[in-house]
Amino acid sequence: MLDKFDRYMLSVIGVIILMLGGLLVYGDQVGVHVIDTVPSDGATIGVATDIRITFDQAVDRESAQERFQLQPAIQGEFRWRGASTLIFRPDAPLQPNQRYEVRIEEGIRSITGRIMDEPFRFSFTTQPLSATVYYLTPAEASRQGLWAINPDGSDPRPIFTPEFGIFSYAPSPDGTQLAVTVLTENAASADIWLINADGNNVQQLTDCAPGVCGQAAWSPNRDLLAYAKQTVNEFGSLSPARVWLWDLATNETAPVFEDNQVLGFYPIWSPNGKILSFYDSNATAIRLIELDSGTVRLIETQLPERWSFSPFGDMLAYSDLRSNEGWYYPQLVWINLIGQPQRTPILENPEQDQEPIYSPDGQWIVFRRRLVDGGNNGSQLMLYNIVDKSLREITTDPDYTNSNVQWSPDSTRIIFQRYQLRTAEFIPEIWLYDINTEALQLLVSNATGAQWSNN
Structure with a gap:
């Protein structure tokens, strides 16, 4: 005959058995969930970006791609990082100053048959393309102030000194x-x-x-x-x-x-x-x-110079040394940051090339170049087209050296600093280069450290 305590313990054991049975029957039906997104919800980003959704488990690729929605809609392609991260890469840069919403519909299946039973949403906003150029002046003074100017050269104004x-x-x-x-x-x-x-x-x-x-x-x-x-x-x-x-x-x-x-x-x-x-x-x-x-x-690199990430964050471009007949020269290198790292030279016919900077749309790399046999001539600026691998000269005057290159947010203009060699006067200037017209424009003299800003 069971006493009261024995009956109580049997009931507890029964509940535990039912719970274990439930886990055995339904445990493999726990839903799929999104655990990370790029961009993050509410972020403000550049117009050149990919969209990444990471799930908490490996999922069926087709079921995930079918349930991906982006509003406003744009064309693009799907890629995957492993079996749990979906990547959508737009065919063209996003529209500036635009709010986008990503919706992942319910019904995505994991490779073990689990189901995503609730939709997931997040949103982000792209940056506007209106821009201001900031700079420090006077360049020759020990105490410099911060100024701003419009990209067309109008309205130079003091900001903070x-x-x-x-x-x-x-x-x-x-x-x-x-x-x-x-x-x-x-x-x-x-x-x-x-x-x-x-x-x-x-x-x-x-x-x-x-x-x-x-x-x-x-x-x-x-x-x-x-x-x-x-x-x-x-x-x-x-x-x-x-x-x-x-x-x-x-x-x-x-x-x-x-x-x-x-x-x-x-x-x-x-x-x-x-x-x-x-x-x-x-x-x-x-x-x-x-x-x-x-x-x-x-x-690893012997040159502590500027490097840059590709707009999608999957590549890193930087400078390192190469050996040529017992001499060492700087060269441009890039490395894949996704999967197995692979380091390769960017240019087939290098000279003395330094500081590769990706454009925000990922179409170009601008860099500084001195010819191997160029003597004491200054560094010139070059454009490398990543798609067709062509090169374009931006500057050519050997009596000037050029540096501190900065891309505009819309990838159509470049600002840079230059100064004249072989002269007693060291007066740096800020210049602007238009990618489409190939026109060069002096923005401001006796200035340094120019940068773009979205505003």
């Missing part, structure tokens, strides 16, 4: 703010300040004195600011730079790596904001870190 000058600056992706590196007296230290695009609402962000903070780089969705920080060591001198992150929502800041042997400067974000890169002089490499997973990759 602190007492001891500006070292560098970075416009935010949406063009509403700038992160400005402000110097103290005698350039003894520097901090990052935030200002509005018109120079108002000035706020000091970092407090690095007696050290130096600078080289600010905004994440594409404006939630993080990467920057280089140098502290003063026990001997009273500046230590090598390390890269830090500032969370603009919480105002918390910390080094990207706790290990103080991981050095870094010149932070650059991938277009989707998933990867932060910087040059690590200890490793003699470009260091890439996926912030979500913490995965680190080193791209």
Whole structure:
């Protein structure tokens, strides 16, 4: 005869058996879910982008592609990264200043037969293509101020001139703010300040004195600011730079790596904001870190010069050295960041080529070139067409050298800095080049550090 306790325990065991049975019968029917998207919901992005949806399990490709919708609708092609990440790549850049909505309909099947039983939506907005050119002036002065000018050369105007000058600056992706590196007296230290695009609402962000903070780089969705920080060591001198992150929502800041042997400067974000890169002089490499997973990759190069991501974030273009008859020359290289990395030269017939910069639409790479037998002539600017592999000269005057190339948001114009060689006067100028008309235009003299901004 069972007593009360025995009956209670039997009922508990029965419930557990029913639950286990339910798991056995229905456990494999747990639904499919979206766990990540690029762009993220609510992000503001450039017009050249792909759209990625990552599911929590491997799915049937056809069932996922059939249930993908983008409004307004555009033509494109589907690609896959593994069996769980769907990639939609538009055939052409998206429309500027446009809100897009992505809808994933229910009914997607996993390879084990599970079903996505609820639709998933997210949206993003593309940046406007109206642009302003910012620059620092006067170039020869020890204390420079930040100015702006329209791309047609009209309305040069002062924006922000602190007492001891500006070292560098970075416009935010949406063009509403700038992160400005402000110097103290005698350039003894520097901090990052935030200002509005018109120079108002000035706020000091970092407090690095007696050290130096600078080289600010905004994440594409404006939630993080990467920057280089140098502290003063026990001997009273500046230590090598390390890269830090500032969370603009919480105002918390910390080094990207706790290990103080991981050095870094010149932070650059991938277009989707998933990867932060910087040059690590200890490793003699470009260091890439996926912030979500913490995965680190080193791209070895002897040249700590500007590099760039393709608009879709699947390629990295950079400079490295090549050997030719016992001499070493810079060359352009790119590497595939998806799947098995493969490093290949960009150009079949290189000279002394440096600093490859992708256009926002992914059609061009602009770079600096000096001929191997060019003597003391200056660096000229070249355009490489990624589709047909043709080359176009932008500048040709050997008495001038050209640098600091920046693409306009719509990929139709380039601004750059140039100055004359073999002269006692060092007066840099900012020039503009139109891709379609091939016209060159002087924007402003006695200026440096020009950058585009969306506003």
